[in-house]
Amino acid sequence: MKKELLKIGYNSKIALQENLSEKVKNKVLNDYFLLIKKNKTKIIISNKKDINFAIKKGIKNNLIERLKLDEKKIDQILFSIKKIIKLKDPCNKVLETWKRPNGLKISRVSIPLGVMGVIYESRPNVTCDVSSLCFKSGNAVILRGGSEAINTNKILSDLFRKSLEKNNINKNYVQFINSKNRGFVDLMLSKMQNYIDVIVPRGGKTLVQKVQKLSKIPVIGHLEGICHTYIDNEANMKIASNIIFNSKMRNTAICGATETFLIHEKISQNNINFIFKKLYDNKCKLIGDTKFKKKFKGKVKLAKNKDWITEYLSPTVSIKTVKNIDEAIIHINKFGTMHTDSIITKNNKKAKIFFTKVKSSIAMHNTSTQFADGGEFGFGGEVGISTNKLPPRGPVGLNQLVSYKYEIKSNGAIRN
Template sequence: MSVAEKIASIAAAARQASFAMAKLSTSVKNDLLMDMATALVNNAAHIVEENRKDLEAGQKRGLSAAMLDRLMLDEKRIKGMADAIHEVAALPDPVGEVTNMWKRPNELMVGKMRIPLGVIGIIYESRPNVTSDAAALCLKSGNAVVLRGGSEAIYSNMAIARFLKEELTKRNIPEAALSIIPFVEREGVEEMLKQEEFIDVIIPRGGESLIRFVVEKSKIPVIKHYKGVCHVFVDASADFEMAKNIVINAKTQRPGVCNALETLLIHRDIAEKFVPFIFDVLSELKVELRGDEAFCRLAPKATKAVEEDWAAEFLDLILAAAVVDDMDAAIDHINRYGSLHTESIITSDYGNAQRFIREVNSGVVMVNASTRFSDGNQLGLGAEIGISTTKLHSFGPMGLTDLTTTKFIVYGEGQVRA
């Protein structure tokens, strides 16, 4: 069987399995997840052994220390994966929830009910824990899932999926509800992206190049997250100490993640005092500041920014910084260069805070808080499948509810249309 035929077969089986998943009760799904978590812990030694093969191959390929760290599994990390599955099991089940019931003049009762999306395809890189995280979220929301991890984690991903699938079989649930593409070749991704008859949506998780490749090749709707160019706007009424703490946290806690701060905007009315203050604070923390002309005039040791810096996702201890005339200018800058990920205003002016919330249209908009809170777990979703920077079908961090859609339900008493 060719790669194309095998993937078509996997996708078709997932479609059939999705019908069974949609009918499962909450208690059955929760029990399944709890046993999946136990299976990971009980088979940790085998998973670690398979992971060692990936690590050895990665070292030979010259993967960076950071990449190898993301790839590495030990018993502690596997326990963390199991804990994450427990958290998903504890979340409210969105499937079957009825909302917005209303009565029509003809006495028809109309409402909307949450249902699974069907079959979700996940394409991801590096981190083997995504295999269990994505499986748990998709299965809890009543979907089937087709996983395609990176070639650098093939042994780890296959081992994790094997033990999770065994728990499906024990309950006579079609094991195709959790499928993994066993091919490392790029052809496997391309064939997966052709299965629009069987897969309802693709969610890529990885670098910008992967996501752009998926969008270019896919015949299936894609929930995109190209990059996180996150902004903090320090308003004229901002408390300097609060602004300092938020900027430090947003930029330096984990600079290599998508919700880290990449551009700092400062109101002109406070620039003379705030720019030298924040430059000195961040310089001590080894942050390189790339400023516009006004910023560099007040902080002469800053590097002069170039046009490309304003739309850059540095993922490093580098921060673009600009002085803006007012909130209009700040919002214009965000609209021009932002990626619709996360923006925050630091202000003590209630009116300005409300205006920023209303007029900035990113997936997450904050007042007096670090952009690092733009995360499903931190926002109370329990877990996330990813962060969408496109407005269809979901926007911002995506939890269980975002892996469902709604259908109309109508209750009548014999009404016919005139």
């Protein structure tokens, strides 16, 4: 197993030696687009095998929903590839230049990160998004998907490799570990530091914790998405009602779904019932503190401390009453995961305070947290969302998959 993985790592490093133009990269991506389009039926058949396996294995419904690929989801994948093609190649760009009195001419130039190791669960679209983004940004990628999606991931990665071969490019720019053996993950994290430059985990809390604990390689990612939406007493209640519903119920299984709503204590009972009615009517379970429980006319389960640190990933939310914006910010910084947090208010000064004081990698004003997505940011997609304090932060798209180096020229300058 170790020999096999080291060979994969070596192959990635060899592939990186090819210097590809933006035109060539886009040709590969366009051919990949056409191959997916041509093989839709085969992809869906492979996906059905994975779904049947997941059902037999007793995997939760929200994870099966992430795993599922149909015509609509494949069209979304194709749309993402087209967006990535339209984006400018971020590699080998002069980011900044300056001259020094000592005669040095200094340039800061973008370069690829190198070999990306991506460990992910359930979502086959990650195979396409990550392969396309890494290739366009000049990086090689080693993919290790979950056992529940192995058939879908294999056909999608094979199609990318077919596109590379068609264009006479080393197919090992993209490699997929075609094994359900979890030992490969441990080896990737502990024995591949000479071959993999960055690890990106995409999955549940258990997976990310394991990666963060075992990895000897730098990690880009986030542990959980405990996102908050604070409804201020100066909020437009119609806007609040729409955002509350969308930020939770558009897709309850994504990391950008709001898990806790914080409401200003001065919001009236009528307005509280108005803004949470749509959630309640659509079978969302409400878990609230005593103040909210007294004001809301529907069924509310009394919240416990554990609810403020729970990522439900289901039609369930916790709701807490706060005295003011300061208390809301304190709660977010204490219980949040620096993912995405939003404020609903007509007061721009309060919004500015919120932006300045929350520690989130993404802060929003009068906006649904469901927009925490690289595609929505115009990045063409994302390899994940990073809550690290060091960059990159937030959605990691094409322009975040590069580093830089300094290029220095002079006419024979020597230092005194």
